[in-house]
Amino acid sequence: MLPIQLEADPFEPLSALAEWHQFLAAGLGIRPAAESHFVGRVRPSGANDAPLEALELEHYPGMTEACIASLAAAATGRHGANAVLVRHRIGLVLPGDAIVLVAVTADHRGPAQRCCQELLESLKHEAPFWKREWSLGVGRWITGNTPL
Numbered sequence: 001m002l003p004i005q006l007e008a009d010p011f012e013p014l015s016a017l018a019e020w021h022q023f024l025a026a027g028l029g030i031r032p033a034a035e036s037h038f039v040g041r042v043r044p045s046g047a048n049d050a051p052l053e054a055l056e057l058e059h060y061p062g063m064t065e066a067c068i069a070s071l072a073a074a075a076t077g078r079h080g081a082n083a084v085l086v087r088h089r090i091g092l093v094l095p096g097d098a099i100v101l102v103a104v105t106a107d108h109r110g111p112a113q114r115c116c117q118e119l120l121e122s123l124k125h126e127a128p129f130w131k132r133e134w135s136l137g138v139g140r141w142i143t144g145n146t147p148l
Contacts, residue, residue: 008091032105036116040100046133056132079115
């Protein structure tokens with residue numbers, strides 16, 4: 001089970017996880033033995049340490065979802081995970097808002113944690129998103145990603 005959602009509206013990560021748990025219970029009939037989650041939020045300052053007004057994310061509809069699904073399927077297969085959830089914001093995202101949620105289930109904690117970390121790094125470096133930081137009324141495209 002690989003639900004991938006790109007959304008322009010804010011979401012609450014804990015509510016999203018609760019919905020996913022209901023989805024898993026209906027599909028698998030049991031609760032997973034191990035889970036790993038990551039919630040990323042927009043930082044309050046930009047790359048130049050100026051206060052950040054917003055982070056804007058653009059994507060290529062259809063291609064981005066397909067890429068994320070492929071990255072999730074590959075990581076799931078490599079680590080023996082059972083299920084993956086990816087929710088990612090697009091459009092304008094304000095400081096403090098959740099920008100990404102990655103959740104992974106597996107039979108043991110190690111595979112769940114490794115899969116979650118690999119998938120998150122793949123999203124940061126391989127998924128086709130273009131990011132622009134808005135600070136002091138000026139938008140600046142980000143050319144690299146933050147370090148691990």
